[in-house]
Amino acid sequence: MTNTDINQHSTDISAALKAAGLQVTAQRLAVYHAVQSTPHAAADDICQAVRAELGVISRQAVYDALKAMSEHGIIRRIQPAGSAARYEHRVDNHHHLACRQCEKLIDIDCAVGEAPCLVAEHDHGYEIDEAEVIYWGVCPECQKKQANRNNT
Amino acid sequence: MTNTDINQHSTDISAALKAAGLQVTAQRLAVYHAVQSTPHAAADDICQAVRAELGVISRQAVYDALKAMSEHGIIRRIQPAGSAARYEHRVDNHHHLACRQCEKLIDIDCAVGEAPCLVAEHDHGYEIDEAEVIYWGVCPECQKKQANRNNT
DNA sequence: CCCAATTCTATACAGTGTCAAGAATTGGGG
DNA sequence: CCCCAATTCTTGACACTGTATAGAATTGGG
Incomplete structure (x- = not known):
């Protein structure tokens, strides 16, 4: 640079x-x-x-x-549950995938498309402006670690 | 009772x-x-x-x-961003609607149905087991309060 | 270049949650 | 019914994240 x-x-x-x-x-x-x-x-x-x-x-x-x-x-x-707040410079519509074990966080594009993930079944009179989605799972590396532990 | x-x-x-x-x-x-x-x-x-x-x-x-x-x-x-952890006894598949102003939280049924909200576009090799969704907005009461302030 | 508004430093503090050691309780087996 | 090991509760201290405050420094429009 x-x-x-x-x-x-x-x-x-x-x-x-x-x-x-x-x-x-x-x-x-x-x-x-x-x-x-x-x-x-x-x-x-x-x-x-x-x-x-x-x-x-x-x-x-x-x-x-x-x-x-x-x-x-x-x-x-x-702010994923169980950890301090994180920051990112991407401000477009996208979500996150979090590993339950190593707490790693990666970006993931919106599954539904533009921003209709905003639409909930009933809005209960709320003015909804954002849908925050965090997918929880186990990342490939931690899956491997786990498999190794089980084999030993 | x-x-x-x-x-x-x-x-x-x-x-x-x-x-x-x-x-x-x-x-x-x-x-x-x-x-x-x-x-x-x-x-x-x-x-x-x-x-x-x-x-x-x-x-x-x-x-x-x-x-x-x-x-x-x-x-x-x-655990909604900006507040302490909350607890509830409903353990089925449902999401939440949070008011940005009064921090009130209400239950909302899954917009997509059973649990396909689990399916993300690309899973990046993760084993996903939960999709946590929080809709952010302003509740009816806070909307009224805001309107009143603006009229005064 | 100057000055008001904003921002940064330094320090103290509040809220949420965890750790550790010992006392108390629980529940399965005699 | 009683005993004992395992689990759980109490108490007190502590760590971490984030906020409040007051004064010093910086920014940027005129």
């Missing part, structure tokens, strides 16, 4: 931040980069990644940046 | 506990009752409800009971 690329990229995020009415700061750009390069990372992982890039950043600034950006739709927050 | 009913009921839960290889204790029965009578309650609410019934119980016993019973499929644990 050349400097030009980096700048170009940063400019895109800058534009997104400005469009959302947020100030552009080195901390926020670094947090975004971390989210982008390590998808589904938890806040703590992101904190470490940003420290590798910037040197120092307060834990609070990371939380603020993640909160501000996820509230403005620049990144997306996912 | 007569005493006979209560005993009958307790017997059912006792049987479920025994079938799962768990001991039957007053604490567990009380925790189950609390989950049953206040659906979607958080651990803390359940703790209080059980104290109203039994007098005293340790926080730990409540957590243990909830964990043991949910791991054995006697109750179900739900």
Whole structure:
């Protein structure tokens, strides 16, 4: 990646931040980069990644940046049961597949198509705006591990 | 409800506990009752409800009971983003509708039917056993509140 | 370049859930 | 009915994630 690329990229995020009415700061750009390069990372992982890039950043600034950006739709927050919140830069309509054993999370495209997964049988008067779907299972690696344990 | 009913009921839960290889204790029965009578309650609410019934119980016993019973499929644990875990006694295939504003949670039957909501486009080699769906929206009451605020 | 608004740092704190050790209870077998 | 091993409950401490607050630093429009 050349400097030009980096700048170009940063400019895109800058534009997104400005469009959302947020100030552009080195901390926020670094947090975004971390989210982008390590998808589904938890806040703590992101904190470490940003420290590798910037040197120092307060834990609070990371939380603020993640909160501000996820509230403005620049990144997306996912919170699988039994683990801390994860963040990702894909903000389109897609779901997740979680491994019960290693907690790994991978993206999965919407099974139903566009966004009709939004349509529930009865909406009970609710104004529904999102359907959050998490498929739970066991990933291939953990299936292997399990098979090995059973054979021994 | 007569005493006979209560005993009958307790017997059912006792049987479920025994079938799962768990001991039957007053604490567990009380925790189950609390989950049953206040659906979607958080651990803390359940703790209080059980104290109203039994007098005293340790926080730990409540957590243990909830964990043991949910791991054995006697109750179900739900963890919506941004709030503590909730518990319910319905263990069949159904989903949830959550209000973004008041955090209220209601049951909703599976939109797709039996359990084909399990089928994702590509399973990526995962052995999928559950599809957890949470529809996010705004409940009728909160819609009204919002409308009133806007008119003022 | 300046100044108000926003954001970052540093520290303390709250809520949820877990760990560990010892006391109490449960339930199967004599 | 009683005993004993296994399980469960109590108590207290602790870890982790996230939030609150006040003051210092930075940003960006004029």
